[in-house]
Amino acid sequence: MVKNVKIRSFRTISSIRKKTSCKPKKTPISKQIKRLRCYVIKVTKSLSKRIKALSKKVSFLLAATVTLQKKVDQLTRAQQANESQIALLTSQVQTLTAQTLATWTLFDGRMGTQIVIATDGGTVSGTVNTLGTNYVQILEPTGDIVLTPFNNVISVV
Numbered sequence: 001m002v003k004n005v006k007i008r009s010f011r012t013i014s015s016i017r018k019k020t021s022c023k024p025k026k027t028p029i030s031k032q033i034k035r036l037r038c039y040v041i042k043v044t045k046s047l048s049k050r051i052k053a054l055s056k057k058v059s060f061l062l063a064a065t066v067t068l069q070k071k072v073d074q075l076t077r078a079q080q081a082n083e084s085q086i087a088l089l090t091s092q093v094q095t096l097t098a099q100t101l102a103t104w105t106l107f108d109g110r111m112g113t114q115i116v117i118a119t120d121g122g123t124v125s126g127t128v129n130t131l132g133t134n135y136v137q138i139l140e141p142t143g144d145i146v147l148t149p150f151n152n153v154i155s156v157v
Contacts, residue, residue: 118154
């Protein structure tokens with residue numbers, strides 16, 4: 001690839017001749033035209049090579065752009081799937097939080113009173129002693145302390 005091609009004009013050449021105080025040679029116009037023609041051919045070939053090199057680079061960049069666009073599309077689809085999953089999980093958390101809050105409110109209103117709780121593991125009876133974020137602490141008449149998770153409570157009497 002030809003890098004910087006300097007184009008000389010007749011004005012530049014004549015100014016150089018004036019500085020060196022040389023008398024310009026009188027050449028027939030046909031020789032000057034021939035030189036110009038050769039020069040134009042050289043410049044055209046140089047520009048043609050540069051255009052081909054740039055075309056190759058543009059082709060490479062277009063291929064890279066297509067590949068990157070496919071990756072962007074794939075990531076966009078994955079993001080949409082993740083957003084759907086997040087929305088579903090958010091609604092489930094809100095449902096569970098509402099249930100936990102309702103259960104917590106129920107036991108908070110019964111603090112210090114005798115209750116009977118039916119659970120997955122059997123029946124627990126005693127006094128509501130303490131509330132956690134997701135459990136109730138029951139003090140049984142025998143002195144035993146039972147921690148019952150809210151999600152195991154079937155009914156409260």
